[in-house]
Amino acid sequence: MLDLIGLGKRFGDKTVLQDLSFSVGPGQMFGFVGTNGAGKTTTMRIAMGVLAGDRGEVRWQGRAADAGTRRRWGYMPEERGLYAKMRILDQLVYFAELHGMSRPDARRSAEEWLRTLGVSGAPGDRLETLSLGNQQRVQLAAALVHEPELLILDEPFSGLDPVGVDVMAQALRSRVERGVSVVFSSHQLELVEQLCDAVGIIKDGRMHAVGTVQELRGGDRAVRYRVQVDAPGPWAHAVPGVTVLADGADGVLVELAPGTGEQGLLDAARAAGRVRAFAPVDPSLAELFREVVNGTAHAPSEAPSGPSEAPSWPAEGREEARA
Amino acid sequence: MTSPTADPTSRFWASVRLVARREFTERIRDRGFLIQVGVMLAVLLAAVAIPAAIGSGSDKYDVAFGGPQQARVGQVAAAQAQLLDTDVTVKTYPDDAAALKAVEDGDLDAYVAGGRIxxxxxxxxxxxxxLQSAYATVERDNRLTAAGIDAAAVDQALQVQPLAKQTLDPDADERDKRKGIAFLGVLMLYGMLMLFSVWVANGVVEEKSSRIVEILLAAVPARALLTGKVIGIGLLGLLQMALTAAVGLAAASGLGTIELTGSMVYPAALVVAWFVLGYAIYACMFAAAAARVSRMEDLQNVITPMTSLLIASFFVAIFAGQSGGTFAQILAYVPPFSAMLQPVMTASGDLAVWQNLLAAGISVVALVGLMIAAARVYEGAVLRTGGKVPVKDAWGKGS
Incomplete structure (x- = not known):
């Protein structure tokens, strides 16, 4: 279990992180989303210990993380970098050994990861002779080669082709199945929604929402439906408690006011014409993300109950969002 | 598999060993390095062989004589040459023209005829x-005979034992050769210190510019990375230095330029030993400076003070060190000047073994302080990318 508790960081006059907390359990994949400059990379660098935080704590299995515990973590920084002129196998063996593996184990693991990640090119090839996508796979292998208990990956999917994304996603899933905790940041929100058990949305150095995508949607959020009816004209406007959000070729998107039942909507639709589609619409992560970023986040009525229990909407964040 | 429970000290040195091994093995496989070693050895062999070749050729002369007295003059000249430790071969040519042509062609060093050389x-x-004395002797004999005096008797009377030479400083000759070794040694020392220190600096920037340092520092402490890098590259330098010294001495003794005695090997050993200390001092400075920049283009800018210091200490060693004097006597104990001054001044007999040890001790003390300072700057600067990190910011790490 990784716990980041109340992280704070300033660069000069600029506050880049403020009271940021979240937790990642064993076998959990945590997606970290936020706009550029929101503080994702800083958070990850503090977690990895390559940057010192001004405030807060990084805990692993309940104890403050130190160099010894971090050696069992794997890290892929945002700015990729390996030794360009070094042979890829030697490179991976070197990293595994730095993380405390014995030489034979390191070699075995390195060879296995090169195979698993489908790196094309002989193990004796120099890194610089590989394509960028392949270099990125080697970069992931460097983070995975010592069989870490926790993976912290900054934008692991950026710059990969669709096949590369699949290989990377599969590699991460297989780690999670073995009980490894994974934290990664990404701008590809569909991918995050698809892969992650939990998501954290960061804005201006604060965590604005943490939880599963389901939890982020909120229990008492207004319910939305997409209804497609063969009707001669608009029909939904007249239905009480219903707000039309969009009207297009694929039907109308409506929001039901609290207390309004979907059966009334269906009845109205059937009265208007032949109903071709009638389905509840959950906001995607991308929509939730936009709400947070644009400051229109929908706040659940429940108060946050603890750092590890999601969803939690920090009070300050809500105030700021309303301001 | 992993040993997370190992204590931090042994983990630190395990990391240092890994980093050093990578630096050593990656670089020794580098073609550029191998070429560089080859060139260095070739230059050294040339430096040893060329004077030997020139030296052995310079005392051999081919001469010819013309005129009626030619056989007699040739005989006397050969005898005189022996006395002067000069090797003269007398050749004969059918006539003046042939002999003159031989001189012109360079086959003959001198042709003596008709009162001229x-x-x-x-x-x-x-x-x-x-030639002058041979000619004079023959002429004298001729005139004595013409005057009716027995030339042989005069010769007998004039026969004196040549003055024996006594050198008050028995090592003078050897010292010159030792100075030669030391000069070559300092030249090499300078080249190698520059080469390997810059290598350390390049390595630091390479890791910083490629951001690999972030991955490395997530696994090992910054000090282990710095220490391993300096040791790994240093071992490579030491290997090359020892190899060069061994090949140089072997070649020089093989060609008969020097005899391998303790007093000949000592300056060479001193050069190698001071390479270790000098390198450690310069490498720390270069590494700390290099950690301040993120791009190769900016490297030259931050290491200029160190390269200037290295060049200055080279010139001090060459000019002040060769001649001795108070200035050199003081600087010989001041690191990093001591690294190049000590071998030169010891070779010329200005410093004794205890003085070598004293200077080495001072250097080691300075080195310890420098390592602590360099590690602090390195730690404070190596993760800060972007522009040049001010020394003050790097020093007050963590902020």
Whole structure:
């Protein structure tokens, strides 16, 4: 279990992180989303210990993380970098050994990861002779080669082709199945929604929402439906408690006011014409993300109950969002 | 598999060993390095072999004589040459023209006829002395005979034992050779210190510019990375230095330029030993400076003070060190000047072994302080990318 508790960081006059907390359990994949400059990379660098935080704590299995515990973590920084002129196998063996593996184990693991990640090119090839996508796979292998208990990956999917994304996603899933905790940041929100058990949305150095995508949607959020009816004209406007959000070729998107039942909507639709589609619409992560970023986040009525229990909407964040 | 429970100290040194091994093995496989070693050895062998070749050729002369007295003059000249430790071979040519042509072609060093010495360009002093005195002897004998005096009797009377030479400083000759070794050694020391220190600096920037340092520092402490890098590259330097010294001494003794005695090997060993200390001092400075920049283009800018210091200490060693003097006597104990001054001044007999040890001790103390300072700057600067990190910011790490 990784716990980041109340992280704070300033660069000069600029506050880049403020009271940021979240937790990642064993076998959990945590997606970290936020706009550029929101503080994702800083958070990850503090977690990895390559940057010192001004405030807060990084805990692993309940104890403050130190160099010894971090050696069992794997890290892929945002700015990729390996030794360009070094042979890829030697490179991976070197990293595994730095993380405390014995030489034979390191070699075995390195060879296995090169195979698993489908790196094309002989193990004796120099890194610089590989394509960028392949270099990125080697970069992931460097983070995975010592069989870490926790993976912290900054934008692991950026710059990969669709096949590369699949290989990377599969590699991460297989780690999670073995009980490894994974934290990664990404701008590809569909991918995050698809892969992650939990998501954290960061804005201006604060965590604005943490939880599963389901939890982020909120229990008492207004319910939305997409209804497609063969009707001669608009029909939904007249239905009480219903707000039309969009009207297009694929039907109308409506929001039901609290207390309004979907059966009334269906009845109205059937009265208007032949109903071709009638389905509840959950906001995607991308929509939730936009709400947070644009400051229109929908706040659940429940108060946050603890750092590890999601969803939690920090009070300050809500105030700021309303301001 | 992993040993997370190992204590931090042994983990630190395990990391240092890994980093050093990578630096060593990656670089020794580098073609550029191997070429560089080859060039260095070739230059050294040339430096040893060329003077030997020139030196052995310079005391051998071919001469010819013309005129009625030619056989007699040739005989006397050969005898005189022996006395002067000069090797003169007397050749004969059918006539004047043939002999003159031989001089012009360079086959003959001198042709003596008709009261003149004919040479192509210039006449070596030794040869001149031999020829002049041979001619004078034959002429004298002729005139004595003409005057009715027995030349042989006069010769007998004039026969004196040549003055024996006694050198008050028995090592003088050897010292010159030792100075030669030390000079070559300092030249090499300078080149190698520059080469390997810059290598350390390049390595630091390479890791910083490729951001690999972030991955490395997530696994090992910054000090282990710095220490391993300096040690790994240093071992490579030491290997090359020892190899060069061994090959140089072996070649020089093989060619007969020097005899391998303790007093000849000591300056060479001193050069190697001071390479270790000098390198450690410069490498720390170069590494700390290099950690301040993120791009190769900016490297030259931050290491200029260190390269200037290295060049200055080289010139001090060459000019002040060769001549001795108070200035050199003081600087010989001041790191990093001591690294190049000590071998030179010891070779010329200005410093004794205890003085070598004293200077080495001072250097080691300075080195410890420098390592602590360099590690602090390195730690404070190596993760800060972007522009040049001010020393003050790097020093007050963590903020």
């Amino acid at each position: 004919v040479v192509h360009r210039d006449l070596d002093q030794n040869l001149a002395a031999v």
